Amino acid sequence: MSIYLAVFGKPRYLGLVDIKNQSSGGTxxxxxxxxxxEMGLLGGALSQEQEEKYRKVGSDEADEANLHGTEPxxxxxxxxxxxxxxxxEIISQNRVDEDEALIKSRVLLVGHKLPIKLVEVEYLxxxxxxxxxxxxxxxxxxxxxxxxxxxxxxxxxxMRQIGVRDEARTAKGISQCGRPCCCSYWLHKFxxxxxxxxKEQNLxxxxxxxxxxxxxxxxxxxxxxxxxxxxxxxxxxxxxxxKTANGNYVVAGIDxxxxxxxxxxxxxxxxxxxxxxxEKFKQTVVSGGTWEVAGRQFIPIFPDPMxxxxxxxxxxxxxxxxxQVNKPEKISHNDEHLAVKVSxxxxxxxxxxxxxxxxxxxxxxxxxxxxxxxxxxxxxxxRKKKSHENNIANKTKKE
Numbered sequence: 071m072s073i074y075l076a077v078f079g080k081p082r083y084l085g086l087v088d089i090k091n092q093s094s095g096g097t098x099x100x101x102x103x104x105x106x107x108e109m110g111l112l113g114g115a116l117s118q119e120q121e122e123k124y125r126k127v128g129s130d131e132a133d134e135a136n137l138h139g140t141e142p143x144x145x146x147x148x149x150x151x152x153x154x155x156x157x158x159e160i161i162s163q164n165r166v167d168e169d170e171a172l173i174k175s176r177v178l179l180v181g182h183k184l185p186i187k188l189v190e191v192e193y194l195x196x197x198x199x200x201x202x203x204x205x206x207x208x209x210x211x212x213x214x215x216x217x218x219x220x221x222x223x224x225x226x227x228x229m230r231q232i233g234v235r236d237e238a239r240t241a242k243g244i245s246q247c248g249r250p251c252c253c254s255y256w257l258h259k260f261x262x263x264x265x266x267x268x269k270e271q272n273l274x275x276x277x278x279x280x281x282x283x284x285x286x287x288x289x290x291x292x293x294x295x296x297x298x299x300x301x302x303x304x305x306x307x308x309x310x311x312x313k314t315a316n317g318n319y320v321v322a323g324i325d326x327x328x329x330x331x332x333x334x335x336x337x338x339x340x341x342x343x344x345x346x347x348x349e350k351f352k353q354t355v356v357s358g359g360t361w362e363v364a365g366r367q368f369i370p371i372f373p374d375p376m377x378x379x380x381x382x383x384x385x386x387x388x389x390x391x392x393x394q395v396n397k398p399e400k401i402s403h404n405d406e407h408l409a410v411k412v413s414x415x416x417x418x419x420x421x422x423x424x425x426x427x428x429x430x431x432x433x434x435x436x437x438x439x440x441x442x443x444x445x446x447x448x449x450x451x452x453r454k455k456k457s458h459e460n461n462i463a464n465k466t467k468k469e
Contacts, residue, residue: 073121076101076147078110080192080240081203081232084258085110085147086124098153104141105201106194109153109161127259140230143258157195164193175202175219182215189232190240199226203240206231235260238284245282252289263287269308270298272323272332297326304345305331314355 072092076085078101085101093099095114100107116124124144153161172191179188186206193200200223212229219227232240239253253260268280268291282288301324302308312319317336324331330342333351341361343351351361 072115074115075113075124076110077113078103078108078147079105080190080201081143081236082239082254082258083141084124084144086116086121086144087112087147087149089149093152098158100150100153100157100195102148102150104145106199107150107196109157109195110147160195164195164197167197168193171200171223174222178218178222179215182212182218184210184212184215186210186212189237197225199228201228201230203230203232203236205234205237234284235286238282243283245288246279247290251283257289260289261292263289263291267291267295267298270295270302272308294326298324301326301329301345305348312352312355315358316355316360319355 072089074087074089074093076087076099077083078085083103085103087099087101089112092115093112095112097112099110099112101110103110127144168191171193172188175191176188179186185208186204188202188204190203191200192203200219202219216227216229235253238251242254243251245251263286265275265287268275268287271291271294273280273291280287280291305324306321308321308323310321312321319336320334322332322334322340324345325342328342328344330344331348332340333343334340343361354361
């Protein structure tokens with residue numbers, strides 16, 4: 071004797087059935103369920119581990135179903151027989167009658183003016199019971215409507231209120247991916263889905279792209295969530311910024327296939343960095359280094375210490391002053407640090423000491439006596455004028 075999994079009913083109930091003779095999956099069989107005699111599709115035989123897993127999930131759902139007064143999605147069913155050709159004709163005729171019953175029931179609903187939406191109708195195999203699945207925002211008193219339905223169809227009527235997700239599962243449809251909704255043909259349990267799952271997967275927060283036919287977040291958002299959650303444990307939250315001297319680095323998202331994190335650099339370009347190298351990348355950029363990509367290798371580049379020393383020495387070199395003070399000096403982009411140094415020297419009280427040196431570009435051996443006297447007089451005038459300007463600047467500061 072083997073335990074098989076069977077699927078039956080339009081809401082897609084699951085059943086565990088014992089069958090003595092070995093059967094193949096995909097066989098139509100007659101089953102005795104909590105609702106009555108039904109036609110079900112037989113799946114494959116379950117192993118002991120699979121059976122324990124299904125029973126554990128079914129026990130939790132059974133407690134919840136008892137609170138709501140409905141049948142559990144997983145239940146024990148009894149095997150009656152394998153469906154014959156006559157049984158298949160009966161099922162086909164029942165499906166035609168269900169379509170007609172849905173149209174008639176909607177016509178009757180117009181006269182009662184009830185705030186409900188009829189989604190689907192289902193006959194049992196022997197037509198002893200007719201189920202009406204509907205959605206509604208509030209509780210509805212439909213006793214008069216049920217009496218009219220019983221008078222019309224001459225059978226027992228049961229009204230079942232379902233949610234928007236169950237509506238998509240029962241009515242079936244094509245999702246945005248071009249395939250049938252997962253809940254309509256293989257997904258048996260709805261998992262809670264929140265917007266945080268969408269953000270962690272770096273998806274666009276566009277309701278039309280992340281919502282299913284039911285208007286809720288698509289169930290496929292949870293399929294890879296466990297892997298994304300495991301990777302995000304080693305990384306800062308999505309949207310976090312690494313503030314450095316070179317600018318802000320933003321953690322934009324992760325690539326699950328390559329297990330890399332997408333970082334937006336201050337220049338605006340996006341670079342994939344392996345999760346294993348992220349700590350090294352963080353230390354590199356925070357310490358003032360840069361991170362360049364060469365092929366598939368990620369190379370951290372720090373500032374050259376010798377180059378830094380040369381820049382410091384250039385700042386300490388005395389600046390020649392051959393030009394007139396009243397004329398603005400032309401400074402190139404490469405000498406911007408020299409301009410900052412000049413402004414700081416002007417504010418220094420020891421300016422006279424700094425201006426006593428002879429310009430380095432004047433070679434005394436190559437000039438004659440007359441030219442030397444002219445240079446000395448010219449320097450004396452410049453020093454006198456500079457001292458006068460310093461005295462005026464000091465007086466204005468004191469005032």
